[in-house]
Amino acid sequence: MSKENNIIRSSDIFLLKCQTGIRGMDDITDGGIPGGRPTLVCGSAGCGKTLLAIEFLVHGAIKYDEPGVFMSFEESSEELAQNVASLGFDLNELVSAHKLILDHVSIEPGEIEETGEYDLEGLFIRLNHSIDSIGAKRVVLDTIESLFGGLANESILRAELRRLFRWLKAKGVTAIITGERGEGTLTRHGLEEYVSDCVILLDNRVEGQITTRRLRIIKYRGSKHGTNEYPFLIDEMGISVLPITSLGLRHVVSSERISSGISRLDTMMGGEGYYRGSSILVSGTAGTGKTSIAASFADAACNRGERCLYFAFEESPSQIIRNMLSIGIDLEPWIKQELLDIYAVRPTIYGLETHLVKMYKLVREFKPKVVIIDPVTNLIAIGSDTEVKSMLSRLIDFLKSNQITAFFTNLSHTGAALEQTEFGISSLMDTWLLLRDIEIGSERNRGLYILKSRGMAHSNQIREFLLTDDGIDLVDVYLGPAGVLTGTARIAQEIQEKAAQNLHKREIEQKKREIYRRRAAIKARIAALNSEFEESQEDFDKLTQQEEAQERTLAEEQAKIAHLRAADKPNENQ
Amino acid sequence: MNEPEITDDKEEFDRSLQQGGTQTYVLRLYITGITPRSTIAIQNVKKICEENLKGRYELEVIDIYQQPMLAKDEQIIAAPTLIKRLPLPLKRLIGDMTDKERIFVGLDLWPK
Numbered sequence A: 001m002s003k004e005n006n007i008i009r010s011s012d013i014f015l016l017k018c019q020t021g022i023r024g025m026d027d028i029t030d031g032g033i034p035g036g037r038p039t040l041v042c043g044s045a046g047c048g049k050t051l052l053a054i055e056f057l058v059h060g061a062i063k064y065d066e067p068g069v070f071m072s073f074e075e076s077s078e079e080l081a082q083n084v085a086s087l088g089f090d091l092n093e094l095v096s097a098h099k100l101i102l103d104h105v106s107i108e109p110g111e112i113e114e115t116g117e118y119d120l121e122g123l124f125i126r127l128n129h130s131i132d133s134i135g136a137k138r139v140v141l142d143t144i145e146s147l148f149g150g151l152a153n154e155s156i157l158r159a160e161l162r163r164l165f166r167w168l169k170a171k172g173v174t175a176i177i178t179g180e181r182g183e184g185t186l187t188r189h190g191l192e193e194y195v196s197d198c199v200i201l202l203d204n205r206v207e208g209q210i211t212t213r214r215l216r217i218i219k220y221r222g223s224k225h226g227t228n229e230y231p232f233l234i235d236e237m238g239i240s241v242l243p244i245t246s247l248g249l250r251h252v253v254s255s256e257r258i259s260s261g262i263s264r265l266d267t268m269m270g271g272e273g274y275y276r277g278s279s280i281l282v283s284g285t286a287g288t289g290k291t292s293i294a295a296s297f298a299d300a301a302c303n304r305g306e307r308c309l310y311f312a313f314e315e316s317p318s319q320i321i322r323n324m325l326s327i328g329i330d331l332e333p334w335i336k337q338e339l340l341d342i343y344a345v346r347p348t349i350y351g352l353e354t355h356l357v358k359m360y361k362l363v364r365e366f367k368p369k370v371v372i373i374d375p376v377t378n379l380i381a382i383g384s385d386t387e388v389k390s391m392l393s394r395l396i397d398f399l400k401s402n403q404i405t406a407f408f409t410n411l412s413h414t415g416a417a418l419e420q421t422e423f424g425i426s427s428l429m430d431t432w433l434l435l436r437d438i439e440i441g442s443e444r445n446r447g448l449y450i451l452k453s454r455g456m457a458h459s460n461q462i463r464e465f466l467l468t469d470d471g472i473d474l475v476d477v478y479l480g481p482a483g484v485l486t487g488t489a490r491i492a493q494e495i496q497e498k499a500a501q502n503l504h505k506r507e508i509e510q511k512k513r514e515i516y517r518r519r520a521a522i523k524a525r526i527a528a529l530n531s532e533f534e535e536s537q538e539d540f541d542k543l544t545q546q547e548e549a550q551e552r553t554l555a556e557e558q559a560k561i562a563h564l565r566a567a568d569k570p571n572e573n574q
Numbered sequence B: 001m002n003e004p005e006i007t008d009d010k011e012e013f014d015r016s017l018q019q020g021g022t023q024t025y026v027l028r029l030y031i032t033g034i035t036p037r038s039t040i041a042i043q044n045v046k047k048i049c050e051e052n053l054k055g056r057y058e059l060e061v062i063d064i065y066q067q068p069m070l071a072k073d074e075q076i077i078a079a080p081t082l083i084k085r086l087p088l089p090l091k092r093l094i095g096d097m098t099d100k101e102r103i104f105v106g107l108d109l110w111p112k
Helices: A049-062 A077-085 A091-096 A121-134 A146-150 A154-171 A263-268 A290-303 A317-325 A332-336 A352-366 A376-382 A385-401 A487-565 B010-020 B036-052 B068-073 B100-107
Strands: A007-009 A016-018 A038-043 A068-072 A100-104 A112-114 A138-142 A174-180 A198-207 A210-220 A229-235 A238-241 A279-284 A308-312 A340-344 A370-374 A405-411 A431-440 A443-453 A463-468 A471-476 A478-480 A483-485 B025-031 B057-063 B081-086 B091-094
Touching (some): A038 A154, A049 A068, A049 A077, A068 A077, A077 A100, A121 B068, A229 A352, A238 A352, A279 A290, A279 A385, A290 A405, A290 A431, A308 A317, A308 A352, A332 A340, A340 A352, A352 A376, A352 A385, A376 A385, A376 A405, A385 A405, A483 A487
Parallel strands (some): A038 A198, A068 A100, A308 A340, A370 A405, B025 B057
Antiparallel strands (some): A007 A016, A198 A210, A431 A443, A443 A463, A478 A483
């Protein structure tokens, strides 16, 4: 068996794997389909079996230097080449480069007469010759079951098919055998009996008028593989299968902060904005400005020179650009500089899974740093709650693991609880901004607050959210006994407050003047009392003097009388 | 080619054989080596040709092991395969040519 570097050897199991090169396919098969063995790809008509097989060969020839043989039992080589030319595969070029051989096995039942015992050695020789002539490592048989339509002897056919698959294994080529799905069986003629190493089922299901292609690995001997149904997409680039991403929560997180594009909002989140690689949800009822916040964020990202991918499920790109221009956000230059890409599509155009695959693909191609999905709620129209949630969790995981900041808007229905998202997706979000209508005084205004923001200190305040000509502005709301006031009510309240303040000022001044006056009056009274006091002192002094004079006069009079009476002189000298 | 009338009259049948018997048959027998089945097929084809198409047939026996390219060009799947290239329409007779009735139908030797 070939051990070239392109057939990878799994470290824990000794099974050679052959990379298909189909996007996502090698992830879910843990490295590719079994190398050197046949793999059965079955599915109903039109589900992409032939395309998958062709891609396997084309990638083999181009990417892995493994030439291939395509044995077609249905379409002619010319038809095949034409059919896949639209996917950018030039089969004729590969054929002339000896990297591919197309062999159309045509069976006309009308031409054939069975005249006894036979075998399919002719087919073996053809295949063998083709394989050997270009050293093919890959073989496709599409759809070998057509033999059952051309040849009547089923027992010979079965024996020969068994022999063919053994022979392919012995030849060491990696083969894809396609088979049409039968009633209750994987293939109409039970090919799964012979090809037992790996069986892949393709499916094209219609639910609610929307088709989704799905792929499932039914069986893979000797290897671990994803067991789920994986949606896949056929577009102008071929097949892409959505790989498993939700296996673990192991993505590295960044502590880098990026601006939301609204400086006041950054302030509310510790002054720095969102975390890079986090998921942000903005929910609000209709017309609360979700798209404006999203556009601000996109604008800020482009300003930093980062690429931004905007998925619009409601408005066309030109409509978004026009509307955002009205609030001073000009997105058009960013589109011209290829920093911004608005991908607008009606949600109902595909199934949910197809959307997801498409988004993955676009993200891989555009390599944005910021992805905006506006609004995420529109996807509900095309899936059940659990489907939407699972799809979103896969999307968020995918974006997070790629360090892409995801921004979702969520339309809440009026009447429903605001702090509740449609499908409980809030638990998937790191930052949740809530926009709400505040209806006071016969007007509606917008309020914004941060409901949660993981890993950062954030403001608990409601801010009034204004859409101005120069973008979004957040202002403090008036908090008073009547509750939160916004808009005109806030302005009125502010005026009222100012008036009250003026009044108060005047009152105080008046009081002050009164006190001055009173103090002046008291002062005057003090002065009056003082003079009274002085007056009474003078009176007192006068009285004292009078009395002294009187006493003196009295003593003099007495002495005079005593002298006159010649009275005994009081023994003064005794 | 003349459309033979359906009849169970022996004379009519012989006559139609005579009428159709003017055409030259170009036959190719593709075999895969000298296997017992190949050998039986060669013997059976030769016998039928000698008995029914004496003097107006070309038979070429080709071993596709030797010329594998022919397998693709001639759209060979089964072995042995006898291809009646002429007269038209083209027919592929597969098997070891033991079912005489089927061979007669395939080679248009038998009135249908």
